[in-house]
Amino acid sequence: MFKLQNICVQHLGKKLLNDISLEVTAGNVLAVIGPNGSGKSTLLKTLSADLHPTSGLIQLDGKPLHQYSKKQLAQVRAVLPQSASLHFPFSVREIVEMGRVPHSGRSLNAEDKRIVAEAMAIVQIEHLKHRSITYLSGGERQRVQLARVLCQVLNSSNEKRYLLLDEPTSALDLSHQHQVLQIVRLLAEKYNVGVMIILHDLNLAALYADHIAVLKDGGISHYGAPDEILQATNIRDVFDISVDVAPHPSHDCQLIISNRNTATTSKHIQQSY
Amino acid sequence: MQAESRLTFRFYLIVCTLLLVVVSALSLYIGAVKIAPQDVLSALTNYLHITDHEPGRYQSILLDIRLPRVILAIIVGAALAALAVSGAAMQGLFRNPLADPGLVGISSGAALAAVIVIVLVPSIATIPKSLNIYLIPLAAFIGSLLVTLLVHQLSQVHGKTEVSTLLLAGIAINAIAGAGTGLLTYMADDTQLRILTFWSMGSLGSANWAQLFFAAPIIITALIGIYFYAKALNAIALGEAEAGHLGYNLESIKRRLIVLVALAVGTSVALSGTIGFIGLVIPHLLRLFIGPNHSKLLPLSAILGASLLLLSDLIARTLVAPAELPIGIITTIIGGPFFLWLLLRFKRQGSII
Numbered sequence: 001m002f003k004l005q006n007i008c009v010q011h012l013g014k015k016l017l018n019d020i021s022l023e024v025t026a027g028n029v030l031a032v033i034g035p036n037g038s039g040k041s042t043l044l045k046t047l048s049a050d051l052h053p054t055s056g057l058i059q060l061d062g063k064p065l066h067q068y069s070k071k072q073l074a075q076v077r078a079v080l081p082q083s084a085s086l087h088f089p090f091s092v093r094e095i096v097e098m099g100r101v102p103h104s105g106r107s108l109n110a111e112d113k114r115i116v117a118e119a120m121a122i123v124q125i126e127h128l129k130h131r132s133i134t135y136l137s138g139g140e141r142q143r144v145q146l147a148r149v150l151c152q153v154l155n156s157s158n159e160k161r162y163l164l165l166d167e168p169t170s171a172l173d174l175s176h177q178h179q180v181l182q183i184v185r186l187l188a189e190k191y192n193v194g195v196m197i198i199l200h201d202l203n204l205a206a207l208y209a210d211h212i213a214v215l216k217d218g219g220i221s222h223y224g225a226p227d228e229i230l231q232a233t234n235i236r237d238v239f240d241i242s243v244d245v246a247p248h249p250s251h252d253c254q255l256i257i258s259n260r261n262t263a264t265t266s267k268h269i270q271q272s273y
Numbered sequence: 274m275q276a277e278s279r280l281t282f283r284f285y286l287i288v289c290t291l292l293l294v295v296v297s298a299l300s301l302y303i304g305a306v307k308i309a310p311q312d313v314l315s316a317l318t319n320y321l322h323i324t325d326h327e328p329g330r331y332q333s334i335l336l337d338i339r340l341p342r343v344i345l346a347i348i349v350g351a352a353l354a355a356l357a358v359s360g361a362a363m364q365g366l367f368r369n370p371l372a373d374p375g376l377v378g379i380s381s382g383a384a385l386a387a388v389i390v391i392v393l394v395p396s397i398a399t400i401p402k403s404l405n406i407y408l409i410p411l412a413a414f415i416g417s418l419l420v421t422l423l424v425h426q427l428s429q430v431h432g433k434t435e436v437s438t439l440l441l442a443g444i445a446i447n448a449i450a451g452a453g454t455g456l457l458t459y460m461a462d463d464t465q466l467r468i469l470t471f472w473s474m475g476s477l478g479s480a481n482w483a484q485l486f487f488a489a490p491i492i493i494t495a496l497i498g499i500y501f502y503a504k505a506l507n508a509i510a511l512g513e514a515e516a517g518h519l520g521y522n523l524e525s526i527k528r529r530l531i532v533l534v535a536l537a538v539g540t541s542v543a544l545s546g547t548i549g550f551i552g553l554v555i556p557h558l559l560r561l562f563i564g565p566n567h568s569k570l571l572p573l574s575a576i577l578g579a580s581l582l583l584l585s586d587l588i589a590r591t592l593v594a595p596a597e598l599p600i601g602i603i604t605t606i607i608g609g610p611f612f613l614w615l616l617l618r619f620k621r622q623g624s625i626i
Contacts (some may be wrong), residue, residue: 050514074520081514086369088510088565098508132564148511149533152519 001025007056016042026160031183031205034215035239040198048079055127057158069090070210074102077162078152089132092144099151119151138171158192181208201210202256214238230254282569289576295585300343303591341482346583348489358574359534360552362499365506366530373553374538377424377448379417382540385450386416392457392465414539420446421531488540495537502530503567548601550608551578
């Protein structure tokens with residue numbers, strides 16, 4: 001379990017995260033939502049040990065995060081940052097295999113290879129495996145990177161693993177967005193992985209998350225089960241947008257419908273109407 | 274390129290090694306003095322105590338002049354392939370295909386430091402000439418280390434490499450090193466002047482066993498050292514944050530790689546002066562055939578770099594025989610246009626980085 005207690009992060013005198021307490025537990029999916037600049041990526045970087053909190057405590061499975069070596073961390077958690085550019089034409093398979101680096105010795109053993117194949121099968125990119133990453137579309141690249149981090153957290157012994165995803169659906173079409181979230185559920189339910197996922201689409205969060213944390217101005221404004229959190233007033237408070245919330249016609253969750261005009265749209269736009 | 278169309282690593286390893294053997298044999302055989310192939314063979318077998326013929330007329334030309342030179346070319350080639358390997362490593366480290374020890378000024382930094390030693394040290398103190406063998410490589414190493422650190426510091430913006438800064442820093446450093454060398458040329462006496470000309474254009478002409486015994490272990494150690502970071506370099510290609518998430522301690526890997534690159538480049542510059550473009554051409558050429566995986570790229574860069582340098586040296590000393598062209602001119606004639614072609618290719622793909 002990732003356990004954050006009273007985390008504050010300050011950078012150049014500006015408070016990026018303010019008194020955050022949060023848990024990411026194995027087998028559960030926590031969606032983090034919030035407006036741009038609310039600190040979602042900072043939170044993810046803090047959990048992935050790229051940023052050190054100015055104050056507060058982060059524990060991973062009972063041990064302070066900073067006591068882990070980079071390699072130990074890499075063995076229990078994987079991170080998918082927002083896409084970085086790749087200038088070298090690695091093949092898709094080579095990229096996915098890199099996910100096994102923290103677990104393997106100098107070369108991949110049979111178990112590693114099985115997991116690589118399994119990861120590519122889950123993400124359905126086997127047909128791309130010999131292609132060069134530089135020739136793929138943005139969405140395909142994003143899925144290849146997903147397969148890589150999948151490869152890093154999959155294990156046959158079902159030990160606790162954690163996966164931190166920063167907007168993994170940003171470049172994907174509708175069906176692949178849902179594919180990614182289905183994979184996330186599969187990881188949580190079948191492989192005992194604890195997932196923290198940053199999402200922009202509230203409906204994806206409603207459909208797939210166990211818990212939702214809403215960030216605003218570096219602090220957690222709401223936290224709880226999707227049904228409790230995704231209320232029209234809450235969403236209006238945080239996102240400055242008017243929405244209707246209705247029961248989903250075919251699933252046991254809420255459906256968020258955003259309305260056309262909003263009460264607080266800037267004056268410039270209102271004037272131009 | 275489809276990975277399927279890449280032939281196997283082993284195939285290319287064999288091809289590159291064969292190329293090296295053929296070019297080495299040619300380099301022993303061809304030269305200002307014509308020596309028959311059977312004389313080459315008997316001199317070699319004599320040397321290795323396989324046979325015990327009467328030493329032929331050409332034995333000393335072969336053993337004392339051409340053989341050290343071939344071995345030097347292979348080692349410097351491997352070192353310039355260390356340039357190539359360093360080039361490959363730096364391209365990996367800077368996450369950019371245009372990084373090259375020559376372009377970003379590391380070679381000229383090493384050369385300047387060496388030139389400072391050549392011109393200034395004899396006038397400060399009388400140091401035995403035998404010590405110079407060690408002093409020059411040491412200076413070159415320090416020179417290349419300083420430049421690498423400087424360039425790395427300058428080009429990093431928020432953990433990412435700023436390519437334009439990297440290349441502009443290279444231009445500035447090359448210019449400063451050029452001015453420094455020019456100033457020292459002005460101060461140098463006749464003997465020093467001759468040595469300086471050699472530095473500025475690169476040559477394997479002064480190859481001798483004493484230098485080799487000193488330089489070879491350093492270069493080979495540095496190359497093997499760099500090879501240990503092949504997998505880390507692959508991960509760095511994903512992005513620095515990503516490599517960290519895979520368990521690599523980036524800061525310490527970078528530091529060590531920079532020292533190893535500086536060691537390889539510095540020593541090779543101390544041996545042969547500045548020889549341009551090998552570090553850029555070789556890794557690129559290889560990436561087209563075998564892909565960017567550093568576990569394959571680094572060893573093949575070493576072998577192919579050695580072959581290409583040996584070939585350039587062969588051309589340099591036979592084209593205008595019995596005189597010699599500086600080898601740097603040959604590599605630049607090959608490498609310069611190649612670099613332009615590379616820019617064109619990137620332009621067509623829509624990105625310089």
